[in-house]
């Protein structure tokens with residue numbers, strides 16, 4: 001299985017859109033891996049996690065075939081994870097020729113479906129692409145999506161809705177995608193243990209970076225605790241690839257500094273365009 005981190009920042013991006021803090025200024029100066037767009041990941045070439053407004057930027061930067069993506073699992077309705085307006089561009093004949101896959105199937109919670117329906121209400125009927133389906137799923141649903149089985153688990157984040165973290169498996173390899181979430185609920189650890197989930201790669205929310213973590217996100221102080229707990233119930237071991245991702249400029253550490261801090265704890269640091277085969 002292959003994961004490509006298309007965007008690795010929290011909601012504001014890094015540099016943040018309107019920000020002149022020291023860490024955004026440094027990111028602009030240094031460029032490269034310090035420039036982080038909003039959260040999205042591509043699994044192999046055909047499964048997407050999240051659909052933010054930065055999707056177009058991600059296609060430009062990574063030059064992949066977005067029309068080849070058959071399934072998109074949305075974590076929650078926050079704008080850095082789901083912005084449906086550009087789905088208009090999946091209109092055969094006018095905006096999109098010779099698409100690889102006839103239909104893009106999107107899955108998400110009720111808030112994601114509501115957001116999509118809101119977009120549909122505000123859009124002229126002829127602009128609503130017939131080649132997109134949006135399907136509501138609930139926590140603990142397992143969806144068969146082509147060769148993948150994707151299971152939604154409740155995230156500790158955004159209490160107005162039920163956000164999801166996901167287990168994605170192709171039968172051979174398993175990815176545990178922990179975005180956006182604070183330290184997961186006990187029931188999530190229980191589910192993973194009871195169902196004997198073993199992850200080959202775990203992607204951890206690390207929004208707070210060097211700040212003390214709180215509420216619905218984690219940081220460098222909490223991800224080692226979660227990793228330890230996952231190890232203790234057999235979800236991961238020394239073969240598992242552990243990655244931190246989804247960083248806020250408020251967390252202060254630029255890419256190289258963050259690598260130094262995270263690698264000591266046993267984590268790789270994602271950057272926009274990073275690909276990992278596992």
Ligand SMILES: [Zn+2]
Nearest residue numbers: 010011080180
């Ligand atoms: Zn986010």
Ligand SMILES: [Zn+2]
Nearest residue numbers: 019021024249
């Ligand atoms: Zn800033």
Ligand SMILES: [Zn+2]
Nearest residue numbers: 076078158180
């Ligand atoms: Zn969020």
